[in-house]
Amino acid sequence: MSSATIRARLGKILPPLAVIAVLIAVWWWLVVRTESPIFPTPWAVVTGTMELAEDGTLWEHIAASLFRVGVGFGLAVLVAVPLGLWMGWVGGAYRTLNPIFQMLRPISPIAWIPLAILWFGMDDISPIFLIFISSVFPMIVQTTSGVHTIERRYLRAAANFGVSRTVLFRQVVIPAVLPEIIIGMRIGIGVAWLVVVAAEMIALRSGLGYLIMDSRNAGNRYDLVIASMIIIGMIGLLLDGITRLLERLKTVKWRYVR
Amino acid sequence: MSDRAKDKIVVDDIRKKFAALPVIGGLSFTVADGEFVAIVGPSGCGKSTLMNIMAGFERPDCGQVLVDGAPLTAPSPKGIVISQHGSVFPWLTVRQNLMFGLNGDQHGDKAALADHYAEMVGLKGFESAYPHELSGGMLKRVELARAFVVKPEILYMDEPFSALDALMNMRMRTELLRILEEERHTVLLITHDVEEAVHMADRILVLSPRPTTIQASFQVDLPHPRKLSSPQAQCLREAILKELGL
Numbered sequence: 001m002s003s004a005t006i007r008a009r010l011g012k013i014l015p016p017l018a019v020i021a022v023l024i025a026v027w028w029w030l031v032v033r034t035e036s037p038i039f040p041t042p043w044a045v046v047t048g049t050m051e052l053a054e055d056g057t058l059w060e061h062i063a064a065s066l067f068r069v070g071v072g073f074g075l076a077v078l079v080a081v082p083l084g085l086w087m088g089w090v091g092g093a094y095r096t097l098n099p100i101f102q103m104l105r106p107i108s109p110i111a112w113i114p115l116a117i118l119w120f121g122m123d124d125i126s127p128i129f130l131i132f133i134s135s136v137f138p139m140i141v142q143t144t145s146g147v148h149t150i151e152r153r154y155l156r157a158a159a160n161f162g163v164s165r166t167v168l169f170r171q172v173v174i175p176a177v178l179p180e181i182i183i184g185m186r187i188g189i190g191v192a193w194l195v196v197v198a199a200e201m202i203a204l205r206s207g208l209g210y211l212i213m214d215s216r217n218a219g220n221r222y223d224l225v226i227a228s229m230i231i232i233g234m235i236g237l238l239l240d241g242i243t244r245l246l247e248r249l250k251t252v253k254w255r256y257v258r
Numbered sequence: 259m260s261d262r263a264k265d266k267i268v269v270d271d272i273r274k275k276f277a278a279l280p281v282i283g284g285l286s287f288t289v290a291d292g293e294f295v296a297i298v299g300p301s302g303c304g305k306s307t308l309m310n311i312m313a314g315f316e317r318p319d320c321g322q323v324l325v326d327g328a329p330l331t332a333p334s335p336k337g338i339v340i341s342q343h344g345s346v347f348p349w350l351t352v353r354q355n356l357m358f359g360l361n362g363d364q365h366g367d368k369a370a371l372a373d374h375y376a377e378m379v380g381l382k383g384f385e386s387a388y389p390h391e392l393s394g395g396m397l398k399r400v401e402l403a404r405a406f407v408v409k410p411e412i413l414y415m416d417e418p419f420s421a422l423d424a425l426m427n428m429r430m431r432t433e434l435l436r437i438l439e440e441e442r443h444t445v446l447l448i449t450h451d452v453e454e455a456v457h458m459a460d461r462i463l464v465l466s467p468r469p470t471t472i473q474a475s476f477q478v479d480l481p482h483p484r485k486l487s488s489p490q491a492q493c494l495r496e497a498i499l500k501e502l503g504l
Binding site: 153154156157160163164167172178250251254257 | 313315332333334335337338339341343344345347348349350354358359361388389390408
């Protein structure tokens with residue numbers, strides 16, 4: 001690596017790191033200054049995290065949350081993509097189902113919690129259901145609008161060459177919509193991660209949301225509350241980063257150039 | 259050539275209205291097999307509507323289009339459209355684009371066929387490239403090659419080169435003529451560029467303003483390769499421009 005590229009990279013990384021450093025310094029200074037008996041210093045958060053990491057409970061909570069998101073979001077993708085393609089392609093399906101989905105979509109997933117507990121109990125299934133509900137609608141909407149916005153010239157070319165329906169779908173419709181599906185997945189995974197934490201705060205005995213509430217209830221361990229929040233933020237960033245990797249697929253790159 | 263049996267395309271008194279606006283008002287002409295016919299007309303006179311009807315994408319309100327004596331009802335690979343903005347699929351590589359129209363098993367080695375046509379239009383070495391990695395002129399070549407691969411009997415070209423710069427436009431015309439020497443197609447070219455028409459066509463039809471009909475017809479009896487600066491070509495150009503009111 002040449003010194004110029006190193007400098008360019010440092011120029012990208014340093015400013016956000018500097019902001020974080022200043023925030024931590026201010027936080028630390030405020031806690032020391034106010035002599036707060038409950039609010040932890042950054043160092044207390046670090047030691048608290050180490051404690052949890054060493055006895056293994058941290059990893060269990062992370063794994064529990066990720067498992068729920070993985071299953072709920074995975075099921076949502078399996079339902080939303082075919083359904084969205086169908087609704088986008090078949091006008092009757094769109095006119096029939098879209099009003100219902102548009103009405104269900106603005107209902108906060110949190111509002112489903114009582115029903116989820118009623119139907120599925122306090123088990124793993126409740127948060128999985130909530131994640132499914134929260135991420136399936138944005139992905140359906142995005143996929144459907146992706147089909148609606150396929151440029152007519154491409155569909156005309158397919159009609160002109162007289163290709164079969166299979167070829168039309170595999171080589172024109174699906175690749176044309178793929179970038180929209182990926183955008184839908186990014187929205188979906190973001191909502192799913194928000195919701196799993198909220199759902200775990202109310203029920204259950206594991207997960208990062210549970211960890212936050214449990215830390216507060218079991219002796220005001222605000223160091224662990226803040227540690228969980230930071231970990232949630234970092235995992236959220238990571239999940240978005242992984243979904244963004246899909247944008248680098250060669251068959252969708254056309255959407256992001258020019 | 260005037261033999262009715264050799265008429266590839268017969269346009270028989272077609273009319274088309276959009277809402278109350280008559281766009282095409284009783285238009286008839288024939289195109290012989292292997293003939294290159296250019297259609298020029300003022301902008302907004304319904305040239306593209308005429309092309310859409312002739313390629314089977316739109317139906318006329320009355321009248322009909324016959325291809326090989328049979329009424330045209332839908333688009334088919336028999337006649338491929340090449341339009342101004344192109345329709346090369348950006349998510350497929352050059353080779354995949356060229357293979358797109360090769361359905362069924364009667365084509366043998368599809369990849370080899372695609373590569374043959376890629377070479378013919380000067381895309382050798384770019385078979386695995388994606389369209390966004392190519393220039394406008396290269397994209398046009400992909401579009402032409404994709405049409406030639408399926409061996410269409412008719413090419414419908416709607417302002418095919420007007421999105422290119424002047425130099426590339428000239429180069430593509432020459433290339434197209436070279437390919438047409440090798441593979442004889444019936445060509446229908448719609449353009450507002452009179453020089454382009456004089457350069458390439460066997461016959462030039464001038465359309466009237468809306469509702470459009472055929473206002474004049476010019477036979478171009480100049481041998482290829484044509485020099486646009488020759489007195490005959492200039493004379494023809496003047497005559498066509500005069501018909502267009504310029």
